[in-house]
Amino acid sequence: MPSAVLSGRERPGRYWKIDLDTLELPTRADGGDVEISAPSARGLIACTLAQAERDHAELLARVLGKTGAQTTKFGALTAENRGLGAFVYIPADVSVDDPILITYRASAACYPYTVVLAERGARATVIERIEGAAGATVCGIVEVVTEAHADVTVATVQNLPEDARVFATRDAKPGEGAHVSWAIADLGAALVVGSADVRIEHEGANVDISALFFPRGTQHVDLITSIDHLAPNASSETVVKSAATGRGQARYLGNIRIVKDAQGSLANLRDDALLLSKTAHIDSIPALEIAANDVKAYHGATVGAIDAELLFYMESRGIAREAAERMIALGFFEPAIARFPTEILREEIREGLRAKIV
């Protein structure tokens, strides 16, 4: 499995109090609904998972369980409680310009399962919004399989109430020369446990992962991204921007693995964490494992407070310290925000972040 490089989910310690191994989730789904809207395009299917199981079983079978998503602890729970979900199918050579929108509204315990299949040369953007009631538990999967030269972006904005919990397992397999992009914005929830994996089994794939999160109060975020370069001449770029304030905590583990046969790979990982209070904490761990010799791999990680010189510059223009901190912190997220599809969604994310920096 892609995430086998390092679990990263070490035992609770000084900062991290939650033991994910022993954490228990409700054993049955008891709430939540999904709303799906899609532009019209030739042969495009965007329907509930239940309808797909009834009417498009063969298509669904080409993706469902074909990635590693169901093998993780939380992914297995989603699979077990399967019911709520969405299925998107883009036939060969169909380009869908406007995004396909999927909105989950969780009530109590909710196990959403999103499945995306893109055939050869197909192109689409899927925007997933996760909202819900106070105290909700959301444990979901997104699985993406593409054929050669497809181009699929899946963006998720999670804005659950700050006492909710969310567990998200994302796994993609791009075809030859295909482009797959995960964009993840975790704004809400008391506990976020997320993963985004891509397993590159075909030559020349191009993969992006962009993530941003901002725990405040007592929020916890735990994110693992993993890109496995198993085929030659593929490229990947991972950009993660996180900030924490109050007693917010986060762990981020960024795995890049390039196996011996994956010559000509290009991998880039950029991960920056901004601490806005003395009690906030972010652990940021880039992990690169490279067995091939003809590759280019870069990684850079920073963790720190706002640079005093930046603050002084803004203050010297009359901008009060708190306003200056807000502007700098929001600006800090921009390189990740810029990688999300549609200006509406980007503005929604900025608005969500603004609301968190008070």
Add this chain to the structure above:
Amino acid sequence: MSATGLRITDLHARVEEKEILKGIDLVVEPGKVHALMGPNGSGKSTLAFSLTGHPKYQVTQGTVTLDGEDLLAMPADKRARAGLFLSFQYPAAIPGVKVANFLHAARQAVRPDSLPPAKFRKLLMDKMETLDMDPVFMTRYLNDGFSGGEKKRLEMLQLAVLAPKYAVLDETDSGLDVDALRAVGDAVGALRESDEGKETGFLIITHYPRILQYITADVVHIMIDGRIVKTGGPELANRVEREGYDTIREETGAIA
């Protein structure tokens, strides 16, 4: 009326444990241009940062008032709102913050609600034209990836947009070609001719006299080793041009 002006009296300041300013006395009157010249390491930038309240610079003695207000008692942002502006020698780059948004926030902070957005936009466009700046600047991130010349132009644009009571230009001329120098001169000239800026007093800090070909100074001060050792008219700048700082240093007995 004796209180008007940017009045610096017996100012001592240190950086970390080192005393850099050893008693500066200087008064910049409204509408006047003072040049502060001196060799590297004489303390010119320390004066600029001490006036504007940089946290790394500690004032240990002396007073500074801006039109009668005690400047040293204020945090940096209040000093700016009181009417003080510093053009940085090395402006900070702030990724993700667009120039237009930054300028608007700064203008709002310094001159609250003085312009509705449409008029602010018009003001920006006018000032940018004066500075020969491409409007695309507005959508770029603040100083992020800017060339040295672009950064200085943006400092001058901020000067124009904020129209402060007193402006300190810290080595704004360093590293600029003739065109950029002229743009700086034009920006200062345009501000001095505008309604908002006709009373602005300038303290132009420079190592080289050439900027003074583009901005005429009323008074020239020479600073060596943390003290102002000589004050005179524009002819003093010409003398620096001819002789450098050494003869002035010898003549005034300043310790190198």
